[in-house]
Amino acid sequence: MTKVVVVGDRLVSSETLKEAALKLNIPSPIEVVEFQWYSDLTKDQFQEKILLIEKGGPEAVNIPEGILEAIVDADYLLVHIAPVSKAMIEAATQLKLIGTCRGGIEHIATESVKSKGIPLIHVIRNAEPVADFTLGLMFTETRNIARSHQGVMAGEWRKSFPNDPYKTTLSNLKVGLVGLGYIGKLVVQRLNGLGVEVLVYDPFVDQEVIKAEGLKVDFRTIEELFSEADIISLHARVTPETTNMVNHSLISLMKPSAYLINTARAAILDKEALVEALQERRIAGAALDVIWSEPVKKDDPLLQLDNLTLTSHIAGDTIDAIPRSPYLLRDVLNAYFQTGKSDMLMRL
The missing domain is CATH 3.40.50.720 (NAD(P)-binding Rossmann-like Domain)
Known part of the structure; x- marks a missing residue:
């Protein structure tokens, strides 16, 4: 059993990330555990959370309840903009890869990822x-x-x-x-x-x-x-x-x-x-x-x-950029699994 934890948010649902995860070229059967991060907020409220992350990193916001327990034996973690905190990385005992699909990586505790040697694939959705x-x-x-x-x-x-x-x-x-x-x-x-x-x-x-x-x-x-x-x-x-x-x-x-x-x-x-x-x-x-x-x-x-x-931070704002991002992440990950190389593998 290969365990994949996915964390959706207001912009990209966990269902979409799950659908992408199930098409990954990883050993089957695949178990996907879903979490949502602030999906019930208004657009303005969610933007405030994003700004908190961009200014203060993943520790500046709350992580989904129950994710520390779920990530302990997870093999893969896929997120859009949800935080990947130091506590999450420390809790993970067998994480093989983290995949994310947004503009920046301020939401990820990169030093913790680096210290554990976990590959990080960053697909810029837009x-x-x-x-x-x-x-x-x-x-x-x-x-x-x-x-x-x-x-x-x-x-x-x-x-x-x-x-x-x-x-x-x-x-x-x-x-x-x-x-x-x-x-x-x-x-x-x-x-x-x-x-x-x-x-x-x-x-x-x-x-x-x-x-x-x-x-x-x-x-x-x-x-x-x-x-x-x-x-x-x-x-x-x-x-x-x-x-x-x-x-x-x-x-x-x-x-x-x-x-x-x-x-x-x-x-x-x-x-x-x-x-x-x-x-x-x-x-x-x-x-x-x-x-x-x-x-x-x-x-x-x-x-x-x-x-x-x-301009008002709209460079990446098109109708298809965000909805397509989990599938772009899926394709990039599958190419990485096949070749062991990727332009989107972060140098931390």
Whole structure:
């Protein structure tokens, strides 16, 4: 008997995760034990729980009642956004793998997972939507699409903008990506298709493997990337090492004509450094889908900037991304079971 524990939530039901679990290529018979995490909350209430996790990790919220007992002899654990806490990892005696299917992994006690040597497969459920949205923000910011719309709706027929000295087509610009994970690779594919030169900083990827995958990129140090790129797009995950990684020092290396795009996590970008650079016109502009305090407060200095595009954390919000995620996780896990390799196996 192979035991799989699944934890559903308001967005992805345990029934859907169970259906995916039963199609895993693991020894049968398969026993699936289901839990639900805050599935009865309203959308706003559930969003509050998500924000607690993103700020405080898995220990900042409650875990489902009874899961510590159920996980003791579990072989696999599948979750969407429910917490995988230190207590859960410590209780598990024979866990062979953890699978999750959401944007980040803030909900997982990664240090505990690492200390036990448990493989963690992280399927980014909305990678395609985020990659599309990232490209959209590049066009929006460099060509003032949102600012022009805002002006027209307010009765203004704007023809001039802060980045007027630098306006050009995307094909004339070098795009630098910080992080070349699953989403970063999808962004590269789109930029390659448009004939845009791409620079990459990611010290953890095998450059030969990237070339073998057919991705056309040039690798740089992070300082070189910030100095050379015309658009810098952030795709790193939050760790102690990456928190506030993009700081005054790196931003000071950017060209006056350069733009910064963030569809990853707010915490990797130093807010004060970005605000100062935009206020002083030391860079041409920025576009953010992730903000340090969501929803943004009315007195936030971000709202006073005329060279910044803000969206309300919607990069991954499409009708099919979340419902499909357990089946995407199933397919990735089965490929991993077959080959022993996966781009989505986390390096902890």
